[in-house]
Amino acid sequence: MTTALFYLFAALLIGSALFVVLNRNPMYSVVALVFGFANLAGIYFLLEAYFIGALQVLVYAGAIMVLFLFVVMLLDVKPDKPRRGLVHLDRWWFAILVVLFLGLLLGIVPGAVRLITSVPAGHEADIGNVERVGQALFTSYLLPFEVAALLLTVALIGTVFLAKRKI
Amino acid sequence: MIDMFELLAIIIKVLVVFAGTLVGIMIMTLAERRVAGFIQYRLGPNRVGFGGMLQPIADGLKFFSKEDVIPGQANRPLFLLAPLAVMIPALMTFAVIPFGAPMEIAGRVVKLQVADINIGLLYILALTSIGVYGLVLAGWSAGSKYPQLGGLRSSAQLISYELAMGLAIIGVIMISGGLTLNQIIAYQQETGWNIWKQPIAAFIFLITIYAETNRLPFDLTEAEQELVGGYHTEYSAFKFAMFFLSEYANMITAAAFMVCLFFGGWDVPFIDEAALGGWGVLLSVASFLGKTAFFLFLYILVRWTLPRFRYDQLMRLGWKFLLPLALLNVFLTGLVLAVKG
Amino acid sequence: MAVVVKTYEPKFWDRFYLPAILKGLAITLTRIFVRKDTILYPEHKHVPAPGYRGLHRLNKHADGRIKCVACEMCATACPSNCITIEPSAAPWDDGEERYPIKFEINLLRCIYCGFCELACPKDAIELTEVYDFANYTRDSLVIDMDGLLEVYEVTSQGSIYTRQNAGQPVKVAQQL
Numbered sequence: 001m002t003t004a005l006f007y008l009f010a011a012l013l014i015g016s017a018l019f020v021v022l023n024r025n026p027m028y029s030v031v032a033l034v035f036g037f038a039n040l041a042g043i044y045f046l047l048e049a050y051f052i053g054a055l056q057v058l059v060y061a062g063a064i065m066v067l068f069l070f071v072v073m074l075l076d077v078k079p080d081k082p083r084r085g086l087v088h089l090d091r092w093w094f095a096i097l098v099v100l101f102l103g104l105l106l107g108i109v110p111g112a113v114r115l116i117t118s119v120p121a122g123h124e125a126d127i128g129n130v131e132r133v134g135q136a137l138f139t140s141y142l143l144p145f146e147v148a149a150l151l152l153t154v155a156l157i158g159t160v161f162l163a164k165r166k167i
Numbered sequence: 168m169i170d171m172f173e174l175l176a177i178i179i180k181v182l183v184v185f186a187g188t189l190v191g192i193m194i195m196t197l198a199e200r201r202v203a204g205f206i207q208y209r210l211g212p213n214r215v216g217f218g219g220m221l222q223p224i225a226d227g228l229k230f231f232s233k234e235d236v237i238p239g240q241a242n243r244p245l246f247l248l249a250p251l252a253v254m255i256p257a258l259m260t261f262a263v264i265p266f267g268a269p270m271e272i273a274g275r276v277v278k279l280q281v282a283d284i285n286i287g288l289l290y291i292l293a294l295t296s297i298g299v300y301g302l303v304l305a306g307w308s309a310g311s312k313y314p315q316l317g318g319l320r321s322s323a324q325l326i327s328y329e330l331a332m333g334l335a336i337i338g339v340i341m342i343s344g345g346l347t348l349n350q351i352i353a354y355q356q357e358t359g360w361n362i363w364k365q366p367i368a369a370f371i372f373l374i375t376i377y378a379e380t381n382r383l384p385f386d387l388t389e390a391e392q393e394l395v396g397g398y399h400t401e402y403s404a405f406k407f408a409m410f411f412l413s414e415y416a417n418m419i420t421a422a423a424f425m426v427c428l429f430f431g432g433w434d435v436p437f438i439d440e441a442a443l444g445g446w447g448v449l450l451s452v453a454s455f456l457g458k459t460a461f462f463l464f465l466y467i468l469v470r471w472t473l474p475r476f477r478y479d480q481l482m483r484l485g486w487k488f489l490l491p492l493a494l495l496n497v498f499l500t501g502l503v504l505a506v507k508g
Numbered sequence: 509m510a511v512v513v514k515t516y517e518p519k520f521w522d523r524f525y526l527p528a529i530l531k532g533l534a535i536t537l538t539r540i541f542v543r544k545d546t547i548l549y550p551e552h553k554h555v556p557a558p559g560y561r562g563l564h565r566l567n568k569h570a571d572g573r574i575k576c577v578a579c580e581m582c583a584t585a586c587p588s589n590c591i592t593i594e595p596s597a598a599p600w601d602d603g604e605e606r607y608p609i610k611f612e613i614n615l616l617r618c619i620y621c622g623f624c625e626l627a628c629p630k631d632a633i634e635l636t637e638v639y640d641f642a643n644y645t646r647d648s649l650v651i652d653m654d655g656l657l658e659v660y661e662v663t664s665q666g667s668i669y670t671r672q673n674a675g676q677p678v679k680v681a682q683q684l
Contacts, residue, residue, distance in 0.1 A: 027245065027307065034300060041293075051346075054289035062296025063329075066303065066322050073307050073319070130286070130346055205540040210548075472536040473529065 006046050013039040026072045030065060037061040051130045172275060180281050181262075188261055192415040193223035199467050206471045230408035238309060238401050245308035250402070250409040253301030256294040257413035260420045263287040265348055267433050268451035271444075279433075279452065280349070287347040288336055291424060292329070295379055298417065299325045302381075302388060302398050305410070309401035317397025320478065321388035324378055327485040328385075332375035334493035338368040338500045339428050352432035360436070362429045367496040369429040371489050376421040378485070381414065382466055384473040385481060422462035423455070430458050553669040556637045561620045563638035564613055564651070565659035567631060573600070574657065575632035578608040582624035582633050590617035591624060611653040616646060636663045 016036035020029045037060045044053030137145050197212070197219060204211025213219040237246060264287075267279035284290060299322055306318015339361055340346060343354035355361055362369050378385040389397035399410045426432060433451035443450065476484070521527050547554050556562065567575045578595030594610035624633050636659060643649055651659075662668060668678045 027242070031245065031248070031300075031304070034297075038297075050284055050286045051289065054286045054293050057293035058289060058296055062293055062299070063326060066296070066299050066326060069300070069303050069307075070319070070322055073303070073315075202540065204546075205544070206536045208539065208542065208545045210544050210546040468533055468536055472532045 009042040233404040235404040240310035242308040249305035253413045256298040257416040306398040328375045328378035331489035335368040335371040355431040360431045380417045383470040426458040555669040561635040566656040578606040581627040585623040585627035590614040615649045
């Protein structure tokens, strides 16, 4: 049951992710991305990390993507036209990005696999627990947490400054 | 492994909650019109059935038999998706709300709640935030300006008020120490309703649920007088009915949520439901329904009393009053908890 | 002359809005229990005030003869030209030499101004209180002389709506 659901969610997730990248209407991309986040949350639920799953929906799908949708709506982006010509600046960028992405994958995947396999069994049940997440956030990861908070504050102040010329 | 008894119990609960929500929606649509009439020295619809009882069914039949128009300038796939995106979260939300004391059948305890997941509160918040998409997509995909404006307003409004709502709930979570509604209700049974301990949070929450369900005085997304119908201007027939139904479903859920968080859920004060057996369960369900009905009535009363906020007033109230107040409430709660140890 | 401009100065409590909101809620709440003004129409009918201008009627003398002398003053006065009269020599000889053989009013053209009533030298045409004569076809809303006389029969015995509300079945002219 769980395995079947995992494959279902994973297939939907990959499908919607491909849809995000491949289709040419930005509105559809946003909707597909939201759907992808929902599936990702489904996978978290299967791992019994309910808290993280709910946050995934609440923060990414519920808040951030709404703003994306907002922006795409307001900018009134027309569906993209396919570009012509074999040697195009975009293609070079694309090639560079592919190389970087593959490098990133090669760097991350072995570490991630080692991390996953090294977690002792029986420990997974409360890994996504509110208390566990909170404790990790405020003890071992306190510095990154605070740095992120500072970054967000800076961004907030910058936005207010840009939006309001006269303060 | 799930055994037959539990499976059956779950199926029955799902059906009961689903049917209950639909019946609640029907009663609400009728109650809204009749109470509106009473407030305005009228009688309201009273012809179909006894005292207008069957009016919602007549309305439903009318929605079914109307012509379904899809505007030519609309973005078809998203236009069709939007009503579903509103309706499904609206009907799913009620799943985590416990509507009665645990019941004992054939020696086994059945919780009167469809799903007792350990992050019940976040589940509700997540689904309400998902509900925004339907409104925004409906506004955008219709390809006309009134829905567009309604969609923009709704997304900005819901995001702004979600923050204050979430912070108000955090106060409750802090004192009761649990993310499930069952824990919060159990805490309230022991120590009294949260309204006495978190009056500020209750006040903020009450205001924000009006904004989250797009009800007056915060119904700027619909604002008949300025936006025709807001995001659902271009919708007709059953698609419009879906928006309409989900609005009422959201109201019912929000009222039930309010009851669970601040008014003890199904708890009846000074009575031990567990000691009364079957009657206790019945009493608890009745108390839950009664409290929810009170808040639903308040919804209607407020709608026919207060005028609509202007958009800048709405934003000012949300960001400059409710949000700092909610933060202050969290801070004070934390302070009290720290002092108490 | 000095103009005194009154400005609204919110008092301390007004800044919180809540007292005003609660007051408003209290008002609407009490209205729920107040007696309602609705008249349940088909069962109970509104009785118009005297002078109401509704359906027309043609009056009769005490001996049952029609008062109208077909002078066509009403048709002349009518701003919407809804009255059609065909006069004829009267069969009786007591000074009134003409009488109508056809008297039709197109109720859809009529604007119920009451000019015909004012123009009539014999008080023969009158507007009654009858208002519920809606119908499905245009033809059925052209009332003829028999109909107008029947309206007189029905309405000359006091308000028909008071009688209907009291439970008496009163039919308006041929159920127009």
